[in-house]
Amino acid sequence: MLKKIGRLDTEAISELDHIMHEIFELFDDRKLKEVEEKLITLSKTPNYFVREYIGKHLVGYHDLSLVDPIAQRMMDHKIYGVRATGLFYFYEKYGTQTDKIVELITRYFESVPWEVEGLINEMWKRDPELMKRTMIQWVKSDNERQRALAFHGMEAVSENDPGYIMDFISYAIDDDSVDVQKKITHILTQVARVNPIIAFPYIREWLIEGEDKRIKTIWVSMKKLTNIVVQKNRRDRYNEFVILTTQTIEDWMNDENDYVRHMGERLGKILDIGPLSESSKRAHSHNGNI
Numbered sequence: 001m002l003k004k005i006g007r008l009d010t011e012a013i014s015e016l017d018h019i020m021h022e023i024f025e026l027f028d029d030r031k032l033k034e035v036e037e038k039l040i041t042l043s044k045t046p047n048y049f050v051r052e053y054i055g056k057h058l059v060g061y062h063d064l065s066l067v068d069p070i071a072q073r074m075m076d077h078k079i080y081g082v083r084a085t086g087l088f089y090f091y092e093k094y095g096t097q098t099d100k101i102v103e104l105i106t107r108y109f110e111s112v113p114w115e116v117e118g119l120i121n122e123m124w125k126r127d128p129e130l131m132k133r134t135m136i137q138w139v140k141s142d143n144e145r146q147r148a149l150a151f152h153g154m155e156a157v158s159e160n161d162p163g164y165i166m167d168f169i170s171y172a173i174d175d176d177s178v179d180v181q182k183k184i185t186h187i188l189t190q191v192a193r194v195n196p197i198i199a200f201p202y203i204r205e206w207l208i209e210g211e212d213k214r215i216k217t218i219w220v221s222m223k224k225l226t227n228i229v230v231q232k233n234r235r236d237r238y239n240e241f242v243i244l245t246t247q248t249i250e251d252w253m254n255d256e257n258d259y260v261r262h263m264g265e266r267l268g269k270i271l272d273i274g275p276l277s278e279s280s281k282r283a284h285s286h287n288g289n290i
Helices: 010-028 032-043 048-060 064-075 080-094 098-108 113-126 128-139 144-149 162-172 178-194 196-208 212-233 240-253 258-271 278-287
Strands: none
Touching (some): 010 032, 010 048, 032 048, 032 064, 048 064, 048 113, 064 080, 098 128, 113 128, 113 144, 128 144, 128 162, 162 178, 162 196, 178 212
16 A cells, blocks of 8 residues: 655555556556556555656656557546646656646646646756746736746746846736735845845836835845844854845935835834935945945
């Protein structure tokens, strides 16, 4: 009896290998109805790892023309676990054909959401350029869940291509979806921690227009970042992130734009700093602002 939850141990893998051998023998005998019934029964398990093992190992059969129709029907089955198993089969079958995998997850992101999230993570690692193009389309979708999923796994490029992510956020900064706003806050915080000199000019531009939703989203993100500065300042006040964030907040506190200045003042209270003196302003102007 295969366990219902948890990763597969040696005993479980051995049992699954035996089951897959039986299924392959049924394929050899062209008992396709029995194959489908057996696969559906196995796939009803709540165990993610069992579904993944079955789906991916189906690709090991020598004649995939027999497997494809069954796997396709599984993709459209009413039971979630059966659909998930079918998804793993096609993912494994497509292998390095990343364009086909993207088409697959685009079609089934709603019906198999948890597994699609995992595949999105994998795809960001395997073909980041394709994912950059694809996720720009996703974030413009009319489907709220698709827009939120567009941010999933983007951490993979947050360090080496922060400009892409900041431009990407620009498409969604005023999104009405709470889930999308949460995603923005998460990725924005990550990018600003690693590349504050890239992130903060974008954030200031977003603030200038004074839209309520974006101000709220930016406040949540900047509050997190400022609290990190407070913590780091106790250990390493010369940390680049600490220096740039503190300077940015001081600059914002004296910004000509009301929305930017108000944000700076709120953040300045967390850092326990007041407005800059005129001499400080001149010094900042001389040294150059972010």
